[in-house]
Amino acid sequence: MFDGLREKLQKITTGFEERIATASAESAPAAPKPEKKDPSLLGKVRVLVTDREFIISEKDIEEPLFELEMVLLENDVALPVADEIIAHIRKDLTGERRKIGERVDTIVLSALKGALLDVLGEGFDLVSYINNHERPVKILFTGVNGTGKTTTVAKIGAYLKKNGFSVVIGAGDTFRAGAIEQIDVHASRIGIRIIQHQQGADPSAVLFDAVQHAEANHIDVVLADTAGRFHNRVNLMNQLDKIRRVMKPDLIVYVDEAVAGNDAVVRAFEFEKSVGTDAVVLTKADMDPRGGAAISIAHTIGKPLMFLGTGQGYDDIVPFSPGQMVDELLSEAA
Amino acid sequence: MLDHLGSSLKDALKKLAGKTVVDRTAVEDLVKDLQRALIQADVNVRLVMQLSQAIKTRALEEEPPRGMSVREHVLRIVYQELVRLMGSAGEVKLGSQTILMAGLQGSGKTTTTAKLARHFQRKGLKTAVICADTFRPGAYDQLSTLCSRLNIPCFGNPQEKDARVIVRDGLKATGSAEVIIIDTQGRHALEDDLIQEIIDLNTLTGATHRWLVLDAAIGQKASEQARRFHEAIDIDGVILTKMDGTAKGGGALSAVSETGSGIVFIGSGETIEDLERFDPDGFISRLLGMGDLKALVERAQQSVSEGEIDVNAMMRGKFTLRDMYKQLEAVNRMGPLKQIMSMMPLGNIELPGDAYDMTSAKMARYRIIMDSMTGKELDEPSLIASSRIHRIARGSGSTPDEVRELLKYYKNMKRALKGVRGGAGKFNMQRLMKKFGGM
Numbered sequence: 001m002f003d004g005l006r007e008k009l010q011k012i013t014t015g016f017e018e019r020i021a022t023a024s025a026e027s028a029p030a031a032p033k034p035e036k037k038d039p040s041l042l043g044k045v046r047v048l049v050t051d052r053e054f055i056i057s058e059k060d061i062e063e064p065l066f067e068l069e070m071v072l073l074e075n076d077v078a079l080p081v082a083d084e085i086i087a088h089i090r091k092d093l094t095g096e097r098r099k100i101g102e103r104v105d106t107i108v109l110s111a112l113k114g115a116l117l118d119v120l121g122e123g124f125d126l127v128s129y130i131n132n133h134e135r136p137v138k139i140l141f142t143g144v145n146g147t148g149k150t151t152t153v154a155k156i157g158a159y160l161k162k163n164g165f166s167v168v169i170g171a172g173d174t175f176r177a178g179a180i181e182q183i184d185v186h187a188s189r190i191g192i193r194i195i196q197h198q199q200g201a202d203p204s205a206v207l208f209d210a211v212q213h214a215e216a217n218h219i220d221v222v223l224a225d226t227a228g229r230f231h232n233r234v235n236l237m238n239q240l241d242k243i244r245r246v247m248k249p250d251l252i253v254y255v256d257e258a259v260a261g262n263d264a265v266v267r268a269f270e271f272e273k274s275v276g277t278d279a280v281v282l283t284k285a286d287m288d289p290r291g292g293a294a295i296s297i298a299h300t301i302g303k304p305l306m307f308l309g310t311g312q313g314y315d316d317i318v319p320f321s322p323g324q325m326v327d328e329l330l331s332e333a334a
Numbered sequence: 335m336l337d338h339l340g341s342s343l344k345d346a347l348k349k350l351a352g353k354t355v356v357d358r359t360a361v362e363d364l365v366k367d368l369q370r371a372l373i374q375a376d377v378n379v380r381l382v383m384q385l386s387q388a389i390k391t392r393a394l395e396e397e398p399p400r401g402m403s404v405r406e407h408v409l410r411i412v413y414q415e416l417v418r419l420m421g422s423a424g425e426v427k428l429g430s431q432t433i434l435m436a437g438l439q440g441s442g443k444t445t446t447t448a449k450l451a452r453h454f455q456r457k458g459l460k461t462a463v464i465c466a467d468t469f470r471p472g473a474y475d476q477l478s479t480l481c482s483r484l485n486i487p488c489f490g491n492p493q494e495k496d497a498r499v500i501v502r503d504g505l506k507a508t509g510s511a512e513v514i515i516i517d518t519q520g521r522h523a524l525e526d527d528l529i530q531e532i533i534d535l536n537t538l539t540g541a542t543h544r545w546l547v548l549d550a551a552i553g554q555k556a557s558e559q560a561r562r563f564h565e566a567i568d569i570d571g572v573i574l575t576k577m578d579g580t581a582k583g584g585g586a587l588s589a590v591s592e593t594g595s596g597i598v599f600i601g602s603g604e605t606i607e608d609l610e611r612f613d614p615d616g617f618i619s620r621l622l623g624m625g626d627l628k629a630l631v632e633r634a635q636q637s638v639s640e641g642e643i644d645v646n647a648m649m650r651g652k653f654t655l656r657d658m659y660k661q662l663e664a665v666n667r668m669g670p671l672k673q674i675m676s677m678m679p680l681g682n683i684e685l686p687g688d689a690y691d692m693t694s695a696k697m698a699r700y701r702i703i704m705d706s707m708t709g710k711e712l713d714e715p716s717l718i719a720s721s722r723i724h725r726i727a728r729g730s731g732s733t734p735d736e737v738r739e740l741l742k743y744y745k746n747m748k749r750a751l752k753g754v755r756g757g758a759g760k761f762n763m764q765r766l767m768k769k770f771g772g773m
Contacts, residue, residue, distance in 0.1 A: 181471065
């Protein structure tokens with residue numbers, strides 16, 4: 001995952017490096033060319049830059065920053081978010097400019113890293129959350145239509161079961177035809193009890209029953225599936241709010257897909273505003289190996305990413321780790 | 335949050351409003367804002383760059399046609415270029431055909447399949463669907479439930495694991511149907527075995543149409559996915575789903591440009607009837623976050639002929655009841671005031687709230703009242719005092735209060751126009767009146 005973005009970012013860092021190289025060549029035209037063909041990017045920048053005195057001015061980085069912004073946009077980072085990341089880097093870089101002799105490569109990379117880490121925030125460790133929490137832990141899944149809530153519920157159910165927790169699923173999507181059958185098949189395949197009503201039933205009632213069942217049977221985790229809904233449908237959002245009031249979830253997990261574009265920001269914001277969000281799951285990350293939507297959503301609502309969905313199997317779910325991702329993104333050995 | 339998306343473009347257009355010659359900086363600003371608007375609408379970044387280059391070149395090189403302001407000229411170019419990019423709406427024939435649905439997971443294929451079946455059924459065609467989704471649990475239940483509500487035959491076999499077998503059997507079972515729609519499993523273009531499956535299905539069915547179902551929210555990935563699907567099965571139409579959300583659907587532009595096809599339908603809601611034929615103009619408006627450009631142009635043209643307003647008199651600060659009468663007439667032809675204002679790309683002029691709230695019934699009422707005034711009163715509204723008010727009320731069958739209300743409305747209007755004139759200079763005023771009065 002995120003290969004595309006990493007590749008692009010590295011191209012851009014090379015762009016920075018070239019700019020810096022030109023700039024430093026201008027500032028010290030007589031300087032001999034550095035040792036040839038150091039394969040490592042950081043090495044090259046270091047040689048070119050650190051041995052001379054050089055200041056980054058805002059003008060110098062204007063063009064590479066524009067390119068970087070384009071790269072972010074091409075990778076589905078939403079426009080306002082890309083703008084802010086760029087502003088962050090610009091501020092960081094021009095703030096550092098007076099420190100003559102400081103290694104510019106480090107400055108550029110750490111600015112970028114800082115900006116991305118800033119945006120992505122901390123990850124979210126579900127297992128330790130459950131361990132430190134009173135049982136049953138009630139988790140409500142929200143999101144727009146077709147992002148993969150039901151599949152994610154099944155995957156997380158399998159994941160928790162593997163980690164030794166007992167799980168019950170509440171089939172709260174009572175609207176879409178076939179949804180109850182879908183989650184029912186999933187649940188029986190992974191061996192998890194499911195609480196369901198008829199299609200068209202009140203989802204609050206279903207999920208309340210699921211919570212009751214968990215309390216009566218000392219089950220660790222309740223996973224509450226819901227019908228997909230658009231954030232601009234007031235009545236459906238009110239229904240979700242009612243679900244929240246009735247089942248009192250400990251965690252509200254917002255599910256969105258990695259292929260989503262700028263709208264990801266809008267809907268993440270609206271869901272956060274109307275029912276709240278505690279953590280985010282990004283599905284279909286195998287479809288889009290770039291990391292744009294993750295950055296957009298995390299930046300917009302400031303909530304941690306918990307899992308990435310990476311395929312169609314029950315095991316295709318990986319806990320999200322921001323530090324690792326950013327390191328991977330910027331690592332020398334691409 | 336959403337509103338400000340379109341507004342930056344409006345601001346850019348406003349900068350062009352007062353200009354008589356095409357100004358390089360203003361055009362560049364506009365193009366930059368256009369880029370932002372389109373990127374936010376998820377149009378492919380490269381496509382946006384090409385498009386904005388074309389617009390810039392044309393805007394700077396082409397001479398504005400006579401009588402067309404710079405702003406209109408640039409807007410027209412923007413509009414034309416977008417239309418060119420989008421191509422025309424994909425064709426849908428009413429006749430015997432087999433339609434193969436393709437798309438990513440969760441894009442809405444199954445729902446759209448049922449909606450399409452409903453569409454053809456309503457057109458009087460014998461329709462059947464085949465559920466070839468062998469992967470997702472509940473897929474067959476979903477489709478057969480939707481279809482049984484419509485009395486449309488739905489073939490499928492949840493036990494069978496090979497989609498090819500299902501489709502082969504399905505084609506036999508649904509032989510007499512005129513329109514056969516095949517729903518397939520969601521797949522993305524990087525899954526080679528699934529892509530092979532859909533190639534096989536395409537060969538097997540000899541499908542008349544291969545439609546790509548695309549979520550309106552899809553981002554930059556739309557291009558690549560569409561290209562791969564196109565390479566595999568030669569996509570000849572795009573269906574854009576979930577347009578009832580806030581996503582602007584710019585991904586569809588990428589898909590259309592990759593596949594060289596057109597958008598055929600738009601899914602706009604959760605019920606079975608929520609499927610619309612694609613309308614390029616509405617789509618462009620939504621992309622840019624601006625009012626419906628084409629509709630405005632058309633309506634303004636329709637009401638051009640009559641209703642002359644003495645702009646010059648108004649320039650001198652003389653806005654009489656007679657002017658208002660003409661204006662109401664013109665506006666009446668163009669639809670409710672608020673709608674007109676929202677359709678106007680630069681309609682950010684602050685009018686008093688009650689000016690917006692005028693209903694057409696009230697406008698008609700006002701005109702009747704004004705019909706009872708003398709010519710002198712219309713030209714010199716300050717003449718109208720208590721006894722005249724009573725006379726006018728009697729003559730028009732209204733109450734004196736209604737006449738006073740009209741006079742108050744007139745005063746508000748006058749003040750608003752004065753503000754516009756003072757603030758934005760002669761040129762803007764003239765253009766405003768042109769739009770406003772449709773002269």
